[in-house]
Amino acid sequence: MADSQAAVIETERLLLRRLTPDDLDALFALYRDPEVRRYFPDGTLTYEETKAELEWIIDVYYGKYGWGLWATIHKPTGAFIGRCGLLPWTIDGQTEVEVAYLIAKEYWGQGLGSEAAQAIVRYGFEQVGLSRLICLIEEENQASQHVAAKIGMAFEREIEDKYGRAMMYSITRPDGA
Ligand SMILES: CC(C)(COP(=O)(O)OP(=O)(O)OC[C@H]1O[C@@H](n2cnc3c(N)ncnc32)[C@H](O)[C@@H]1OP(=O)(O)O)[C@@H](O)C(=O)NCCC(=O)NCCS
Known part of the structure; x- marks a missing residue:
């Protein structure tokens, strides 16, 4: 079994590792924050909803895909400061994979969201293929x-689904393969 604490991705200031059931309280601290969850269709989550999402990430994403949303650890402090990663969707019948990023508000504005997102793009292209x-x-x-633009994505189109309207940004693997 893979070491759950091992880094999946490491950047200068961040370490992304698999979430574990022990991360529930730290994840809930993010998901209960109305500012952090402001632009999420389902808004803040309860403790039970966070627990259900965490179980889904572990059982379904890691179990089925081997990747998903990861704990985002700030290396200088060791703090759990976010959950960032790759998220599968079906949009208009197509499978798409989203680069997802969510950082604790105390850490906004230091380039950490872009640092995580850039590394996730590289991982998605180079490791996941x-x-x-x-x-x-x-x-x-x-x-x-801004983060999407910084990591090389461009606005593609607007979509509308059961969660509401969203702007779809995209990037294609540079080698075009
Ligand atoms: C989106 C998010 C991850 C950005 O994290 P961050 O670490 O603050 O981002 P960065 O510091 O890397 O900033 C990236 C760019 O966005 C800009 N930016 C950051 N916050 C901004 C704001 N509130 N309004 C406008 N621009 C902003 C920065 O200036 C920077 O651009 P620059 O380098 O050209 O100056 C963070 O705001 C967050 O977690 N938000 C809540 C969760 C969320 O909405 N996630 C995305 C769901 S689609």
């Missing part, structure tokens, strides 16, 4: 749009 990645972003979420 994906040829295309997307971001789904609410129109008002300027910070997220």
Whole structure:
């Protein structure tokens, strides 16, 4: 069995590792924060909802895909500061994989969201072998749009599904393979 504490991705300031059931309280601290969850269609989550999502990430994403959303650890402090990673969707009948990023608000504005997202793009292309990645972003979420642009994504189109409307940004693997 893979060591759950081993880094999946490491950057200058961040370490991304698999989430474990022990991360529930730290994840809930993020998911209960209305500012952090402002642009999520389902808003803040309860403890039980967070637990259900954590179990889903571990059982379904890691179990089925071998990747998913990861604990994001700030290396200088060792703090759990976010959950970032890759998220599968079916959009208009197509499988798409989103680069997802969520950082604790105390750590916003230091380039950490972009640092995580850039490394996740590289991982998605080079390790997972994906040829295309997307971001789904609410129109008002300027910070997220900036991150998407910084990691080389371009606005593609607007989509509408059961969660509402979102702007789809995308990037294709540079070698075009
Ligand atoms: C989106 C998020 C991860 C960005 O994290 P971050 O670490 O603050 O981002 P960065 O510091 O890397 O900033 C990236 C760019 O966005 C800009 N930016 C950051 N916050 C911004 C804001 N509120 N409004 C406008 N621009 C903003 C930065 O200036 C930077 O651009 P620059 O380098 O050209 O100056 C963070 O705001 C977050 O977790 N938000 C809540 C969760 C969320 O909405 N996730 C995305 C769902 S689609």
